[in-house]
Amino acid sequence: MSTEFVNLTPENIASEHLCCIIRSKKAHPGIDAKRQWLSGRLKEGHVFRKLNAKATVFIEYAPLEKAWVPIIGDNYYYVYCLWVSGNDKGKGYGKSLMEYCLADAREKGKSGICMLGAKKQKHWLSDQSFARKFGFEVVDVTENGYELLALSLDGTKPQFSQNIKRGEIESRELIIYYDMQCPFVLQNVEMIKRYCEMNGVPASFIQVDTLEKAKELPCVFNNWGVFYKGKFETVNLLPDISVLKRILKK
Structure with missing residues (x-):
């Protein structure tokens, strides 16, 4: 050891x-x-x-x-x-x-x-x-x-x-907040962008690139946050498309 x-x-x-x-x-x-x-x-x-x-x-x-x-x-x-x-x-x-x-x-x-x-x-x-x-x-x-x-x-x-207590926003589309604190974030963003573009899924990817933006986020956050239909879904990265599809079926 x-x-x-x-x-x-x-x-x-x-x-x-x-x-x-x-x-x-x-x-x-x-x-x-x-x-x-x-x-x-x-x-x-x-x-x-x-x-x-x-x-x-x-x-x-x-x-x-x-x-x-x-x-x-x-x-x-x-x-x-x-x-x-x-x-x-x-x-x-x-x-x-x-x-x-x-x-x-x-x-x-x-x-x-x-x-x-x-x-x-x-x-x-x-x-x-x-x-x-x-x-x-x-x-x-x-x-x-x-x-x-x-x-x-x-x-x-x-x-x-x-502002994070309820975990709700007005937008109904897929919203992903992210920063570069985790090395896995970049590939996750690219994978989800490709899927959304190929399948016509409205989505916004919002990079949190300052301390001030992070402190004002509408959800719990460790480097990643996902909203869909106005509801906060997860702080977890989405390791594969099957997880994203489950969210989009809601």
């Missing part, structure tokens, strides 16, 4: 691998998009810490004030991703990464740490049952089953922005 971790910095970001698509043997446009997005965030206090090995073992978090999510609160960290996959599961890596984030929060005098969850675990969100073992609790909820989990260090609590 390797115990050496490395944090991405402006100096090493071009040479270090990004864990999410470590298994890909082909050139992947999402990786370059992710690097570019990260380059702008590192100077804002964003942390990407990973195992110093060819593995999918990492945590990614940022000061909540600078996190591209419609969540408000003072002096918190927001965890975008905490991921350990494949043969690296069960070796204590997740515990080490979470403990690092907690130690960082305490050292910097943070009020706590928060993350997006749901009543039913979502595929593209970090394992909330794991977070609960560290003392994370539900501090806010939406009408469509999403939860804000937080570990408070001083008794204060973050909350969802009020």
Whole structure:
């Protein structure tokens, strides 16, 4: 078991691998998009810490004030991703990464740490049952089953922005909000665009490219959000066309 971790910095970001698509043997446009997005965030206090090995073992978090999510609160960290996959599961890596984030929060005098969850675990969100073992609790909820989990260090609590609580918009067409925080986003957008164009499905793809746009979103968001017929559908990326077709049948 390797115990050496490395944090991405402006100096090493071009040479270090990004864990999410470590298994890909082909050139992947999402990786370059992710690097570019990260380059702008590192100077804002964003942390990407990973195992110093060819593995999918990492945590990614940022000061909540600078996190591209419609969540408000003072002096918190927001965890975008905490991921350990494949043969690296069960070796204590997740515990080490979470403990690092907690130690960082305490050292910097943070009020706590928060993350997006749901009543039913979502595929593209970090394992909330794991977070609960560290003392994370539900501090806010939406009408469509999403939860804000937080570990408070001083008794204060973050909350969802009020404009996301109901998860409804006026437009009836397929609406997808996205940013480049996840390397899989770009290929997902292109796949859905192709399908919609070939099948005459009215759709709008709205890139969230500033912090201000992210904070004003009408839905929960970790890097992705889907609306159809005015209703919020999911924070999950759509891994294949069959998932999109199920949404469009509603």
